[in-house]
Amino acid sequence: MRIDIATLFPDMCETVLSESIVGRARKAGKIELHCHQIRDYSTDKHRRVDDTPYGGGMGMVMQAEPIYRCFLAVTENFTQKPHVIYMSPKGKTFTQQRAVELSKMENIFIICGHYEGVDQRVIDKIVDEEISIGDYVLTGGELPALVISDAIARMCDGVLSSAECFEEESHFSGLLEYPHYTRPEVWEGESVPEVLLTGHHKNIAEFRHNEALKITRERRPDLYTKFTENNNMNSK
Ligand SMILES: C[S@@+](CC[C@H](N)C(=O)[O-])C[C@H]1O[C@@H](n2cnc3c(N)ncnc32)[C@H](O)[C@@H]1O
Structure with missing residues (x-):
């Protein structure tokens, strides 16, 4: 799969996407990721990409044209329109x-x-989906784009x-996942749960599943109820 990110901070995105599992996957050709500087598509001699909001108010708004030109240039040789996502706190939670x-x-x-956001007209023209990474406001869409790119990349073959x-x-x-333990067997007087030292795969799997159920029930009763309903279990 291929992900293209249109941003005012391509170096920030590149730095993160070149590291660890995603960086290795890119090098191995398992996924393609490209970061594009929206300013490169500005027609303004100062490479400006924002302007004041119609109707007044605080902050600046990213103009539609540089984003649209970036989209057209990147997708010029694509055979199909890509799925276009706008990172936004107004979107559906990821x-x-x-x-x-x-x-x-x-x-x-x-x-x-960035700034107050993007001119609505480019969203209406090309965006298929708005995604939020949570109910809070960040300075820009870069961190959210990196969050979803990482989560998506991990799921690619x-x-x-x-x-x-x-x-x-x-x-x-x-x-939610069960807890993990590694060496040493005893640390600060605390031992690893006995069953994990037995090598008995079935018992270990059962222990982990029960721990996962317990943690989910304690921390996320909403997820627990959904899980028990989907798996025809008694939720008590
Ligand atoms: C300062 S925010 C703008 C917030 C906007 N004025 C509002 O109240 O909805 C600038 C940009 O950061 C990104 N952003 C901020 N918080 C986000 C979140 N929770 N999820 C996804 N993107 C977010 C969006 O791309 C947004 O256009």
């Missing part, structure tokens, strides 16, 4: 399930807003070594 769905798409184009790497992780099955 979930693991949406990450899985988006990982099946061939091309995604992400627009990062071959990015993680096997599906087992993410199938038991929090939110994939609807539960």
Whole structure:
């Protein structure tokens, strides 16, 4: 899959996307990620991309034209319009399930807003979906774009070594994950749960599943209820 990010801070995005699992996946050709400077598509001699809001009010608004020109240039040789996402606190809240769905798409184009946001007309013209990463306001769409790109990339074939790497992780099955332990066996007087030292795979799996149920019930009763309903379990 290919993700294109239109931003005023491509270096910030590149730095993050060149590291760790996503960086390695890019190098190995498992996913394609490109960051584009929206200013490169401004027709203003000072490379301006924002202006004051019609109707008055605080702050500046990103103009439609540079974003649209960036979109047209990037997608010039695409055979199909990519799925266009505008990162926005007004969007639908991102979930693991949406990450899985988006990982099946061939091309995604992400627009990062700044200042007060983006001229509504370019959103109406090209955007398919507005996504929020939570009920708070950040300075720009870069961190949200990086968050969703990372979550989507992890779900793409071959990015993680096997599906087992993410199938038991929090939110994939609807539960939060069980706790982890590593060496030493006793640390600050606290021992690793006995069952994890037995090598008995079935008992270990059962212990972990019960821990996952317990943590989910305690921390996220909303998720717990949904999980028990979906799996025909008694939620008591
Ligand atoms: C300062 S915010 C603008 C907020 C906007 N005036 C509002 O009240 O909805 C600038 C940009 O950051 C991004 N952004 C901020 N918070 C976000 C969030 N929770 N999720 C996704 N994007 C966000 C958006 O791209 C937004 O255009």
